[in-house]
Amino acid sequence: MEIGLKNVLRPPVGHLAASDxxxxxxxxxxxxxxxxxxxxAAKQAKVDAFVSLAGSGRAAPALIRAQLDTKLPPNLKATSNQILDELVAGRTVTDVRKDLAALYRPSVQPYLISWFKYDPVREEVAALEVPVLIVQGTTDLQISVDDAKRLAAxxxxxxxxxxxxxxxxxxxATVPAEQQAAYTDPSLPIKAQALQEITAFLITKIATATERPNIASQPTPEQGAAER
Structure with missing residues (x-):
């Protein structure tokens, strides 16, 4: 079965839409x-507040290009960009060299194609009509502070x-050794300030939100995905 973003959306949207x-x-x-x-998910099912943690402020192809720009040698980067161009156009690539297979193996390409259709800034966060909190770390090696600023703006x-x-x-994590440990040592705690910011935001915004309406009329995940 091909995995696309609409398949990933079904569990959270279905859970949110459940009348509990x-x-x-x-x-x-x-x-x-x-x-x-x-x-x-927040656009397809009723929520009262949304928090983005280390979320990208760029469409996925631009983010991937930026992340690989300094990590790949020129010839491999050129091949990666060619594959990205094909996927953005909605076309799969059958011949993927081994050193790029982790990113672009054929089995994951349908998901990437579906993911690449979305722009988190221009189409998604801008359309949310609930309180939004953007939380971003200053030493994140994958997502930049500028990404967070784009989302917030x-x-x-x-x-x-x-x-x-x-x-x-x-x-x-402020030095390379701490960065590596953060990814591999589950005993290291989440940054306390992040937890405090998230908790304070949700308590405040959910406490002031109106009660959830009868959501029987809300679109199903399949209906929402069909809009794409």
Whole structure:
């Protein structure tokens, strides 16, 4: 079965759309690529607040090009860009060299094609009509502070919180050794300031939100995905 972004959306949207009397208000949090998925889910199902953690402020092809720009030798970078161009155009690539297979193996290409259709700034975060919090670490090696600023600038309801010394996995990391440990040592805690910002935002915004309406009339995940 081919995996596309609409398949990834079904679980969160279905869960949010479920009528559960225990929860009158809902806050949604998305991290990294989950930030975009959270934005899409928040548009398809009723939520009262949204938090983006280390979410990209660029469409995926631009982000991937930037991340690989200094990591690949010129010939390999040229090949990577050619593959990206094909995927952006909606065409799969059958001949992928081994040293790029982790990124572009044929089995993942349908997902990449579906992911590349979305722009988190121009189309997604700008369309959210609920309070939005953008949280970004200053030592994130995958997503930049500029990404967070783009997201925040696109939505008048958005608040931006920059966490000094926090990396992509939300842990303290200011030197290479700390960066490596943050990704491999599960005992290292999430940055306390990030937790405080998220908690304070959700408590405030959910407490002031109105009760969730009857959402039987909300579009199903399949209907929402069909719009694409």
């Amino acid at each position: 009397p225990r929860f009158l208000r809902v806050g949604l949090v998305g991290h990294s690529e989950g930030s975009l998925i959270g934005m899409l 696109a939505n008048k309801e958005a608040k931006l919180r920059l966490i000094d010394g926090m990396n992509h996995v939300l842990k303290h």
